[in-house]
Amino acid sequence: MGKNFKHGFLDYPVYAFSENYPHGHMEDWHSHDRIQLIHTLTGVIRIQTHEGIWIIPPGRGAWIPAQKKHALLSSGDVKARGVFIEAIADTDLINQCRVVAIPALLRELMSSAMQIQTTIQPNTRNERLLQLILDEVRILPALAFNLPDPQNPRLQQLCLNIKSHLDLNWNLEDTAQQLHISSKTLARHFQRETGLHFSHWVRQAKLMQAMIDLAMKKPVLNVAIDLGYDSPSAFSAMFKRELGMTPSDYLNQFQENE
Structure with missing residues (x-):
């Protein structure tokens, strides 16, 4: 992990996180149990998979499927936000790496989800907020920022x-x-x-x-x-x-x- 890693409430199929990476920060080959959507506010993240390279400039995001082996390199001081999503949270979520546009609504939803620090109760604002994140990630526009x-x-x-x-x-x-x-x-x-x-x-x-x-x-x-x-x-x-x-x-x- 980078520096200053923070996250919202973990015990739910969707949770938000923020993380800062100093220039030159590297993470060796690894994978996550959940789908990861990571969005850069500043700096650039270079993600390597066995299929190729993916570049995430400011205002864009990377969609990384669960269990996908990848390595990471930051250029500049990177400020990042994102969400982790259980792979079984929704069966229609894509299962391929891609760079995506991050609309303003999703950016604000992730920011709000960072503030959730308590158990998610059914039929509450917090649950609806996280469900709306799931709705939004289904329609993210893919961008050609990869090199196969x-x-x-x-x-x-x-x-x-x-x-x-x-x-x-x-x-x-x-x-x-x-x-x-x-x-x-x-x-x-x-x-x-x-x-x-x-x-x-x-x-x-x-x-x-x-x-x-x-x-x-x-x-x-x-x-x-x-x-x-x-x-x-x-x-x-x-x-x-x-x-x-x-x-x-x-x-x-x-x-x-x-």
Whole structure:
């Protein structure tokens, strides 16, 4: 756990929690008996599963199924809130990791649930509040803030190389030549293993690193150069196209959520 972990009343299928993580805080592979929805107010959380990487910037959340093995790394000083939900609390809850938007109503519901410190009585405001949380988490919009990992060892090594050298121009044809295969073969295998086109995966890797770097207050110019863009404007255009907001709009969220 991080620092200053607090929670609402535990003896119920749903309970809220808050937690602070200092910059660089790491949690090794672990799992929870309950579903975890963790929502960041400040900072960025990087969650690793055996399927890939999930990045949670301010104002977003991560849905982690019960018993799902995952590791955690915080960038910046992270303030987080969330809920733990019994896996049997509702059978129609999703059973896959995903990054989700956190509407204002759910954010306030989790904040209110943090104040519950007594047994939940039937047909009371507290019970209705927690049941409303269950209603809200069913309809959370999923966001494409994940980077799926291939299972093929050769493609795994390729993806590690790409993530280690994001400043390079990773085009399909040149990369296929390095692997001594045709570009069609690489494209087909990469799509099958990750569900993404090769160029989309590379772009997503750069975007997710940018989200972490910007959270660490690295200047936009430096982020653009480190990710291989010719200019800050080219980087900003990609960022806005993928996220629907400029780097400046993204950075403003950090102040809004503090």
